[in-house]
Amino acid sequence: MDKMIKLGTIGTNWITQQFVEAVKLSKSYDLTSVYSRHEDTAKTFAGKNGATEIFTDLNAFFDDGVFDTVYIASPNSLHFEQAKLAILHGKNVIVEKPAFTNQKQMAQIQEMLADHPDVLYFEAARNIHTPNFHAIEAQLADLDTVQGAEFTYSKYSSRYDQVLAGKEPNVFSLKYAGGALQDLGVYTVYDAVALFGMPQEVAYFPQLIRTGVDGKGTAILSYPEYSVTLNFSKVSNSHMTSEIYGLKDLISIDDAGELRSVTYVDEDNNKQVIANTIDENPMLPEAEDFARVINDPTAKQNHEDYENWRQLSMYVNKLMFNLRQDAHLYFVGEEA
Incomplete structure (x- = not known):
């Protein structure tokens, strides 16, 4: 035990x-x-x-x-x-x-x-540990052609009310490395890198707010044969679905951060729900994954998973930094 x-x-x-x-x-x-x-x-x-x-x-x-x-x-x-x-x-x-x-x-x-x-x-990136994300990975592997994706994750933050009232909460502060990319945007970056790998080129178009951070933004990730668009916001809501494009078919995701429901739509517009698992707690899958590795780090599958997560964390860190560099978005203490 x-x-x-x-x-x-x-x-x-x-x-x-x-x-x-x-x-x-x-x-x-x-x-x-x-x-x-x-x-x-x-x-x-x-x-x-x-x-x-x-x-x-x-x-x-x-x-x-x-x-x-x-x-x-x-x-x-x-x-x-x-x-x-x-x-x-x-x-x-x-x-x-x-x-x-x-x-x-x-x-x-x-x-x-x-x-x-x-x-x-x-790194506690809960979305990539969920059964629904694994269902996306499996369906993506079955697509004959991949032509890119759009991932959206936008939720109005109650802390933005404080910004509008003239305050500067941590999540909207350059001093504390805040902003939309550093919060909800991370989920979309993880989605993209875990599913498609590292892009060749990136561009980030932030919408800055009074405190100097990005309240919302759009990132374009360029791959050899397609692009992936990331949309995220902490100052507005969105109910747009996220999609991964095949040739005539696609994978539709209700939300790039929560991943509550995933649907495969074939070339005849037939829709099949391939994942709709909703855990009692959205952080449970990652907690179980981490425990599995901590308790037996040398087991073959555990070791492979751990190294994959660690490498993915490094890739995401690099991509997040590159996006900020492209937008000339610097935190307090960083060299411009």
């Missing part, structure tokens, strides 16, 4: 809560340790979720916490330093997407992992 993974968390927001609920459903993790800058917040989160210890000092969290794996869901700009601390302390790292903001950070993390071979690193 697999041992329980002792989990520590950084961050007490809604996404951390959702991940904690997912790991409980998986029955593979035991939440032991909670870090927050604020003691009251840490106590509330720990009490709600059954954690046994809280920390408000990050070094003490890693020095003294009784956990072997950490889930990092802090503001984007903090991921890198926190992941480095985790690796140095021998903790497996699950870092919420986007893992890091540039290729230098990613390269340093990979070097550290090479020096700490017992530490595992995962």
Whole structure:
């Protein structure tokens, strides 16, 4: 029987809560340790979720916490330093997407992992772990011809109300590496790279908002024989479906981020739903995948999956950085 993974968390927001609920459903993790800058917040989160210890000092969290794996869901700009601390302390790292903001950070993390071979690193890109995504992969392999795709993921963020009121929440701040590409856009980038590989050329057309970040944007990924268009927004809603184009047939996806329903449409317009699995918690499949690898990293399939996810994370990091470079979109502390 697999041992329980002792989990520590950084961050007490809604996404951390959702991940904690997912790991409980998986029955593979035991939440032991909670870090927050604020003691009251840490106590509330720990009490709600059954954690046994809280920390408000990050070094003490890693020095003294009784956990072997950490889930990092802090503001984007903090991921890198926190992941480095985790690796140095021998903790497996699950870092919420986007893992890091540039290729230098990613390269340093990979070097550290090479020096700490017992530490595992995962980027929590939940969409690629779902059964519905695997159904898309299988159907794509059956298309006789592929002529590109369009992926859309747009949801109005309640935090944009704060921007309109003159404030600057983390998700819309250059200081914290915020913006639409760094949030909902990551899902579409993962879709594209996981399904089609790395493009030859990219272009990004952002719509900037008052705080200087991209509130929405369109990215064009150019491949040798077709292009893939990514549309994403945190300042507007969209109900457009996403599509992968064959010759006369296509794959229709309700939403490039949620992937709730996938339909194959043949050349005669006959429609067949090929995936509509809705998990009790959308983060459950990734939590189960990570646990499978953590508990038996040397098993052939687990090792192959892990290396594929790690390579995919590096590709996504590179592509995200290249898109920002194309749009001359820089975060605080980066060289223009």
